[in-house]
């Protein structure tokens with residue numbers, strides 16, 4: 001197990017590195033020095049009870065919430081002064097909580113709207129690749145985003161993020177509110193993405209599924225990483241989950 005103080009300083013070779021990040025909403029501080037890192041091609045899980053700062057961490061990474069203190073680097077490049085579209089361009093794709101597909105665009109238009117060239121040399125995603133992963137989206141190609149089921153919207157949100165050709169994909173509660181069979185499909189897709197070399201940061205309530213796919217886990221409590229370690233460490237000793245998440 002590594003505790004959060006053991007995270008090396010910026011520029012240590014990780015794909016994504018958060019070092020001591022602090023974020024507030026107005027006067028109310030929510031993140032108190034979060035340390036986290038993800039290696040290329042690895043999957044990290046961000047765990048914690050409701051309101052502990054998981055989505056705020058994601059919003060801060062994406063430049064959607066201003067960083068008060070600390071540093072965020074992608075392959076050593078400083079993201080702190082970048083705007084959200086520049087961060088996306090640098091190689092981070094986001095599947096946001098609540099999906100947020102464009103309701104008045106068709107499936108195809110939603111996918112094409114975010115398409116861009118990869119900023120890296122890894123495998124790239126085109127429309128046909130997304131359709132191969134989610135045949136249902138091809139069947140519904142001409143339907144508007146607002147007319148899709150929750151599961152189809154989630155597939156579209158993932159497909160849209162993949163069309164930006166990220167090196168790191170962040171999924172915030174991607175299986176929330178979906179039927180079990182659709183959830184299974186989303187987990188299958190997450191495992192496939194990992195096997196294709198994409199790095200992932202996943203927030204989800206399903207610890208069992210996370211244990212199967214994640215290499216490392218970070219537990220957030222009141223805006224601080226209180227434990228981090230591997231799936232093996234967590235299965236050998238589930239105490240941190242009992243203590244900090246209550247599962």
Ligand SMILES: Nc1ncnc2c1ncn2[C@@H]1O[C@H](COP(=O)(O)OP(=O)(O)OP(=O)(O)O)[C@@H](O)[C@H]1O
Nearest residue numbers: 025026028030048049050051052053054055056057
């Ligand atoms: N836009 C906002 N304005 C003010 N406070 C906010 C805002 N968004 C979140 N917060 C507060 O920040 C804290 C962390 O919220 P956050 O959404 O990051 O938690 P979370 O761990 O993702 O939980 P959840 O699973 O409920 O989304 C909470 O106390 C929340 O009430």
